[in-house]
Amino acid sequence: MTQHAATRDEIRTFLFGTIAQLTDKPELEHQLSEDASIQETGMDSVRIINLVVQIEAEYDIAFEDEELLIENFETVSKIKEQVVRKLNEAS
Amino acid sequence: MKKPVPVHCLLDCLASVLREDGRFDSRPLYLGVWEAYFESNASGISYYSDQADPKDWLTRFHQIYGAAVHNWHHYPSGKAANLKRLGEIMENTVPQRFTLVMADLYFIPHARQFRSRHIPHYFIVRGRTGQRWHIRDPYLDWEGDLSDSAMSEAYERGFTVDMRSAHPPDDSFIRQFFDVGTGPSPSRLITELRNYVVRTIEKNDGAAPGSLFASVQDAGVIAKRLWGYSLVLHYFAEGGGYDPNVGSCAAGELAKEWERLLLMVARYDIARGQVDLGPFLQRADRIDEWERVVKGELIQAYEHWRKVPRTKVKETP
Numbered sequence: 001m002t003q004h005a006a007t008r009d010e011i012r013t014f015l016f017g018t019i020a021q022l023t024d025k026p027e028l029e030h031q032l033s034e035d036a037s038i039q040e041t042g043m044d045s046v047r048i049i050n051l052v053v054q055i056e057a058e059y060d061i062a063f064e065d066e067e068l069l070i071e072n073f074e075t076v077s078k079i080k081e082q083v084v085r086k087l088n089e090a091s
Numbered sequence: 092m093k094k095p096v097p098v099h100c101l102l103d104c105l106a107s108v109l110r111e112d113g114r115f116d117s118r119p120l121y122l123g124v125w126e127a128y129f130e131s132n133a134s135g136i137s138y139y140s141d142q143a144d145p146k147d148w149l150t151r152f153h154q155i156y157g158a159a160v161h162n163w164h165h166y167p168s169g170k171a172a173n174l175k176r177l178g179e180i181m182e183n184t185v186p187q188r189f190t191l192v193m194a195d196l197y198f199i200p201h202a203r204q205f206r207s208r209h210i211p212h213y214f215i216v217r218g219r220t221g222q223r224w225h226i227r228d229p230y231l232d233w234e235g236d237l238s239d240s241a242m243s244e245a246y247e248r249g250f251t252v253d254m255r256s257a258h259p260p261d262d263s264f265i266r267q268f269f270d271v272g273t274g275p276s277p278s279r280l281i282t283e284l285r286n287y288v289v290r291t292i293e294k295n296d297g298a299a300p301g302s303l304f305a306s307v308q309d310a311g312v313i314a315k316r317l318w319g320y321s322l323v324l325h326y327f328a329e330g331g332g333y334d335p336n337v338g339s340c341a342a343g344e345l346a347k348e349w350e351r352l353l354l355m356v357a358r359y360d361i362a363r364g365q366v367d368l369g370p371f372l373q374r375a376d377r378i379d380e381w382e383r384v385v386k387g388e389l390i391q392a393y394e395h396w397r398k399v400p401r402t403k404v405k406e407t408p
Contacts, residue, residue: 044203045311046304049357065370068354069347 011059011083015076018054022047034077039070048073055079061086096318099124100230101191101213105152105252107229108189108215112254118326119155119260122268124319131283135306138313139211149250154264158257164248174242177249181219187254190216198245201233211247262401269393277379284310285375288356292366299359299366307356314349318342320385324392331395341388345381348374 012034020029023042032041043051048070052063061083073079097103102124106117127148130140149160163180164173180190196204196212204210214228223236237245284307291303321342328334352374359366 045308045354046357046361049354050361053358053361065351065355065374068351068358070350070354 007087008080008084011080012076014058015051015055015079018051019043019076022050032076034080035075037074038076039074045070051079055083059083059087061090094232095229096321097230097232097315098318098322099127099316101148102319103229104191104213104215105148107227108158108191108252108254109156111189112187112257115156115257115259116326118322119265120152121319121322122151122155122265124316125278127313127316129280129309129313131279131287135287136280136283136310136313138309151264151268152252155260155268156257157261159253159255160250161253162250164250166248170243170246173249174246177216177246178219180251181216181224184218185253189252189254190249191252192216192249193247194242194245195247196245198241199237200241201228201235202231216249266397278382280310280313281375281378281382284352285372288371289368292359292368297365298363299356301360301363304353304357304360308353311349311353314346314353317345317349317382317385320345320389324385324389327389327392327396331392331397331399333392333395341381341384345378345385348378348381352378 016029016032019032019038019041020026025041028041032038038048049068052068052073056062063082067082072082095103095106098121102120106120109115109117109120128140130137152158153160163176165176177190177192191213192215193211193213196202196210197206197208199205199212202212212228212230214226214230217225217227219225222239224239224242225235226237227234287307288303291306292299321339324342325339352371355371355374359371
């Protein structure tokens with residue numbers, strides 16, 4: 001449980017940092033809300049796919065082509081849950 | 092009320108006008124939008140080119156609804172004189188008269204393309220107070236004010252739609268446009284995209300060159316036009332006593348497949364490795380299949396609708 005909570009925090013921090021870097025808005029690292037639409041911050045489809053590629057490399061997981069829908073990457077919270085699920089499936 | 096799905100910026104403006112007028116169903120307006128022109132050449136796919144003529148859609152609008160379209164923009168007079176004309180029109184607004192403007196999104200602050208890409212776009216100008224223009228932008232789902240300086244930079248041309256002469260959708264034109272707008276599958280868009288992606292990757296020794304997505308990303312905007320199938324299908328289904336839920340699933344799947352396909356292309360570009368075109372081609376084939384299903388349902392709904400007797404629309408003088 002503690003391990004999962006830590007992992008979720010780690011993932012959230014990674015996602016905030018990567019989104020801040022991809023949008024070139026460093027303030028997002030601390031100001032972005034987990035449930036805010038990441039598209040509203042300037043994450044267009046190319047940046048979202050860039051984020052997907054970086055998540056795959058960081059956590060050694062893969063998103064199937066079938067999963068490539070913007071609605072699956074709407075918020076940090078949604079992305080985080082998918083990463084946790086994939087990590088759990090892999091372990 | 093459910094928000095309308097963005098389909099085509101000009102048609103979405105006209106649909107917004109029809110909804111505000113409140114008398115007539117806007118859905119027939121989208122007949123054939125799935126076949127609307129786009130440019131495809133060695134540089135990629137673009138949703139707009141100088142060859143694309145929006146006048147055709149305005150003529151259709153007039154033919155279906157009888158609303159008068161007045162092109163007051165005078166090219167030889169230049170931008171300043173036309174903007175002055177727009178200001179005068181706003182000073183003398185008349186109920187049931189709507190003014191639409193084509194502008195460059197590069198200068199429009201509420202657009203994602205602001206200061207990044209020159210793209211022509213239509214919105215409705217509702218009025219003017221001092222240095223602020225009141226705008227409704229149905230395609231971008233935005234309503235607010237545009238500064239005088241932004242309008243001066245963005246404005247390209249304008250026209251007015253007068254709904255006072257409008258009548259219910261004319262069945263004879265609907266039949267005519269249906270026959271023209273439902274060509275055989277596969278659609279030109281998926282054919283052009285498939286050819287361009289395969290050709291580009293093969294030319295680049297099996298890898299995406301890093302510029303591939305940028306060259307074809309307009310296909311995502313063009314694919315939004317496929318929501319027109321759903322709108323027209325529901326119009327026919329409701330008018331013809333056909334199951335109104337038919338087609339919703341297929342149209343939704345078609346839209347999702349397009350999104351997946353384009354995000355796959357973006358991933359090829361970012362990963363920069365060797366591309367296995369198999370999954371790409373399979374998904375493109377699936378888009379073909381879904382579009383055939385949607386068209387089949389549309390044709391069935393149309394056949395039901397066509398058999399229902401209706402009152403003929405009187406010709407307007």
